[in-house]
Structures are given as C-alpha cells and as structure tokens.
Amino acid sequence: NAGVMQNPRHLVRRRGQEARLRCSPMKGHSHVYWYRQLPEEGLKFMVYLQKENIIDESGMPKERFSAEFPKEGPSILRIQQVVRGDSAAYFCASSPGNAEAFFGQGTRLTVV
Amino acid sequence: EDQVTQSPEALRLQEGESSSLNCSYTVSGLRGLFWYRQDPGKGPEFLFTLYSAGEEKEKERLKATLTKKESFLHITAPKPEDSATYLCAVPAGGNNRLAFGKGNQVVVIP
Numbered sequence: 001n002a003g004v005m006q007n008p009r010h011l012v013r014r015r016g017q018e019a020r021l022r023c024s025p026m027k028g029h030s031h032v033y034w035y036r037q038l039p040e041e042g043l044k045f046m047v048y049l050q051k052e053n054i055i056d057e058s059g060m061p062k063e064r065f066s067a068e069f070p071k072e073g074p075s076i077l078r079i080q081q082v083v084r085g086d087s088a089a090y091f092c093a094s095s096p097g098n099a100e101a102f103f104g105q106g107t108r109l110t111v112v
Numbered sequence: 113e114d115q116v117t118q119s120p121e122a123l124r125l126q127e128g129e130s131s132s133l134n135c136s137y138t139v140s141g142l143r144g145l146f147w148y149r150q151d152p153g154k155g156p157e158f159l160f161t162l163y164s165a166g167e168e169k170e171k172e173r174l175k176a177t178l179t180k181k182e183s184f185l186h187i188t189a190p191k192p193e194d195s196a197t198y199l200c201a202v203p204a205g206g207n208n209r210l211a212f213g214k215g216n217q218v219v220v221i222p
Contacts, residue, residue, distance in 0.1 A: 042212040
C-alpha cells in the first residue's frame with residue numbers, strides 16, 4: 001500500500017554491521033507492526049508498537065534486534081551485528097487500531 | 113502451532129479457467145479473516161476482510177467466502193494479471209498481530 005512508506009527498499013550489509021529499517025505509517029495510523037518474510041516461508045510477526053510503546057515483541061529474537069516508534073518520526077527496526085541468517089524481506093504494516101493492516105513495500109536486507 | 117493453512121501451495125491456470133483457493137484456520141474467537149495479494153518484490157496488498165460465517169466479499173474476478181473453519185478465494189475467469197501469491201491471515205494472540213498462511217501461488221497462463 002502506497003500509504004505506508006518503508007526505506008530503504010534494498011539494504012546490503014556486511015556481517016557484523018548494523019541495519020536500520022524505517023517505516024512511516026499511513027496518515028492517521030498510530031499502530032505499527034513489523035513482519036519478516038523468508039524465502040519459502042510465510043510472513044512472521046516480529047513486534048507491535050504504538051507511539052512510544054512496545055506492545056508485543058513476542059516474535060522478536062531476544063538478541064541483536066530492537067524496535068522503536070518515537071513520538072516524532074518513523075518507526076525503526078534495528079538489527080545489530082547482522083548475520084547471514086538475517087537476510088530477508090522486512091515488512092511494516094500500520095493500522096488505525098483494528099485488525100485491518102496495510103503493508104509497505106518492504107526492505108530487502110542482504111547480508112554478505 | 114499452525115493456525116493458518118493454505119492449499120494448494122501453487123496453482124497454474126489457463127486464462128479463463130476458474131478455480132478456488134482454500135484457507136483453513138484454527139483460532140478461537142475469530143476476529144476477522146484477511147486476504148492479501150502479493151506480487152514478487154512487493155508488499156502484501158489488502159483485498160478483503162471477512163468477519164462472520166456466511167459472509168461474502170467480491171472485487172472484480174475475486175470472491176471471498178467464509179465458513180466456521182475455512183475461507184475460499186474464488187477466481188472467476190482469471191486473467192494473466194491475476195497471477196500473484198494470495199495470502200490469508202487471522203488475528204492471533206490478544207492483540208491484532210496477524211498469523212499468515214504460506215500463501216497460494218497462482219500463475220495464469222495466457
């Protein structure tokens with residue numbers, strides 16, 4: 001959905017570097033979800049945020065991954081010390097508060 | 113546990129050959145079932161929300177239906193531009209995070 005903006009669209013990082021993925025939700029949406037999609041697998045939930053709060057991070061790996069949604073600015077998914085297994089498409093979705101979620105075009109992370 | 117199972121995984125259709133995609137779900141207290149379309153290299157595009165058994169929604173050549181245990185996405189007289197992966201999802205957990213199936217990959221041959 002053109003309303004949810006993600007950048008960058010493609011990101012290449014060397015092993016051990018940090019990756020920062022950004023998501024600006026649709027206008028009027030204050031709920032943001034991050035999902036990861038691996039080849040041959042479905043979309044997997046990672047984290048759910050509202051402004052300044054992490055509501056559910058049950059799908060997030062315990063180490064190296066963090067997310068925030070500050071009062072001002074986009075939501076950020078941060079992956080520290082990336083490894084090859086982190087290579088995937090990361091999608092952000094936003095919602096006005098119900099279950100209908102609208103997705104961005106994703107960030108394709110490649111770790112070399 | 114698998115909450116959403118889609119079948120068939122892949123489907124090749126001749127243009128004009130109607131077919132149906134299946135989405136079976138196991139979740140207590142269904143709070144909606146969602147269909148999305150995903151093209152290669154793109155994000156999922158929202159298609160339909162269904163909330164109760166017996167409900168139907170239509171959009172162009174697509175019609176989604178819902179029973180108590182499964183949903184169908186019917187594609188009537190498909191065209192090559194209907195080629196995509198169709199994703200089914202249900203809200204899981206106490207909030208509105210979505211549990212997705214692996215998708216139905218549809219290829220329509222001219």
